[in-house]
Amino acid sequence: MKKIYLLGVLATIMLAGCSSASTDTSIAESKLTDETSIAGTDTNTTFTVGFDQDFPPMGFVGDDGEFTGFDLDLAAEVAKRLGKEIKYQPIAWDAKDMELTSGNIDCIWNGFSTQNREDKYTWTKPYMKNDQVFVVRSDSDINSFEDLAGKTVEVQTDSSAEAVLKENTELSGTFGKLQTVADFNTGFMDLEMGGVDALAMNSVVANYQITKRGGEGFKVLDKPLSSEEYAVGFKLGNTILMDEVQTALEEMKADGTLKSISEKWFGKDVTTLE
DSSP, X not given: OHXXXXXXXXXXXXXXHHHHHHHHHHHHHHHHHHHHHHHHHHHHHEEEEEEOTEETTTEEEOTTSXXXXXXXXXXXXXXXXXXXXXXXXXXXXXXXXXXXXXXXXXXXXXSOBOTTOTTTEEEOOOOEEXXXXXXXXXXXXXOSSGGXXXXXXXXXXXXXXXXXXHHOHHHHTTSSEEEXXXXXXXXXXXXXXXXXXXXXXXXXXXXXXXXXXXXXXXXXXXXXXXXXXXXXXXXXXXXXXHHHXXXXXXXXXXXXXXXXXXXXXXXXXXXXXX
């Protein structure tokens, strides 16, 4: 009789334990669902743009300490049309893939060249053309590619210019040294102080930097290193968000907003979106 009673008590305890575990599991699942819902809401309502904050005029820190630039203005208008809150996220350029893959940013929008990256990202249609060029001091005797032989040339880490020069070993092999720099503001200081002989970079930023410095002290070699196109890059396979951004850009092209923003920064319409 005692044995039966003890078995009954044991069964009751086990059932109570199972019930408690079930309740705990339900609470945990409910909490997870709530957290997922919150995360999903953030993702749906925020458009986070990754950019190099030392890349004027595409994206940089203005004199007022706020993020500004041509690409950032475009991104802000797109976010507005998508009903999303714009978030500017400065990134280290050589860490851009990690930022995108981890979900810290929704896209890379900062004078981002498709050249040699065509299959690494999901892209919008190109909206702007650009050249990679060499910048030297105005008193330099470097006037052609041939004159770069034995010279020290600097490029931004993981930039289009670096990729082009690594591929064009016939040219870069003549340099005395090819070295990298974190950003072009530092690169221009290196060039100005004589630490390097030339900078390889995109023409849009080069012309902006030279104009900002009074239009003197530097010159751009006539022959471009390569030509390229700018587009917005998304994580490979993220076609849904890319399509939304593309539609907004096409609307901005049709109603003149794209042209207006371009004229604000460049004095003319430099966009190429058709």
